Amino acid sequence: MESLIVAGIIVLFVLAIGIYLWSTYNGLVKLNLHCEEAWSGIAVQLKRRADLIPNLIESVKGYAAHEKTVFEEVARARAETLSAQGPAEAGAAENHVHSALKSIFAVAEAYPRLRASQNFVQLQGELVDVEDQIQGSRRTYNEGVGRMNTRIKMFPNTLFVRGLGFNEREFFDVPDPAPIAEPPHVQF
Numbered sequence: 001m002e003s004l005i006v007a008g009i010i011v012l013f014v015l016a017i018g019i020y021l022w023s024t025y026n027g028l029v030k031l032n033l034h035c036e037e038a039w040s041g042i043a044v045q046l047k048r049r050a051d052l053i054p055n056l057i058e059s060v061k062g063y064a065a066h067e068k069t070v071f072e073e074v075a076r077a078r079a080e081t082l083s084a085q086g087p088a089e090a091g092a093a094e095n096h097v098h099s100a101l102k103s104i105f106a107v108a109e110a111y112p113r114l115r116a117s118q119n120f121v122q123l124q125g126e127l128v129d130v131e132d133q134i135q136g137s138r139r140t141y142n143e144g145v146g147r148m149n150t151r152i153k154m155f156p157n158t159l160f161v162r163g164l165g166f167n168e169r170e171f172f173d174v175p176d177p178a179p180i181a182e183p184p185h186v187q188f
Contacts, residue, residue, distance in 0.1 A: 024157055028166045031148040035169055038141035039087070042172060045134045046081055046090065049097070052130065053078045056123045060104055063114040067107050074100040087141075087172040094174045101127070138172050145169045 057071050077093065077100035084090040105124075108114050115121075149168045152161050 021160075024151075024161070025164060028148065028151060028161060028164070031144060031151060032166065032169075035141065035144040035148055038137060038144050039172075041137040042090070042134065042141055045130055045137055046084075049127065049130045049134065050078050050082050052123060052127055053101075056101075056104065056120075056127065059117065059120045059123055060108055060111075060114060063111040063117075064107050070100075070103045070107055074104055076100075087170040091172055091174040142171050142173075145171050 053074060057074055060067070061071065077096040080093040081090070081097055084093045108120065148166075151157060152166055152168055
């Protein structure tokens with residue numbers, strides 16, 4: 001009878017560990033998928049912004065064709081955004097894009113006819129909308145990454161989750177947050 005009780009306790013203990021591992025694994029899979037989905041949202045918005053930039057450049061070129069260095073800087077920043085692999089590179093590219101866009105809007109301020117152009121105003125509005133979406137997606141992504149990283153670092157998870165293929169994820173941070181504090185805009 002005693003051996004039956006001991007065997008029952010062992011079975012319950014193994015069952016509890018199994019349920020814990022199953023629950024932890026499924027929870028981490030869910031968090032990982034949430035992070036992937038959130039990063040996909042960021043990537044879509046970054047691509048959408050990158051697609052707007054050539055139109056913005058063409059709009060400004062019509063009025064300020066001699067600002068070649070500004071256009072080249074914007075084109076380089078756009079290319080950096082499109083080639084970014086992962087949150088760290090995308091964060092660094094964000095600073096460059098925002099600096100470049102501020103330069104283009106600074107050029108636009110010198111041309112009243114450009115600021116009055118319906119095409120330019122529409123592109124500017126779309127750009128502000130995309131920037132808002134990027135910020136929202138970034139918050140969602142970073143929140144998911146924070147939850148996942150916390151789960152991975154918690155004891156006893158930290159003892160075995162890396163063996164199951166789960167590693168901490170990178171936050172989508174920018175090295176210098178000042179350029180992205182607010183979307184680039186021009187005061188008319």
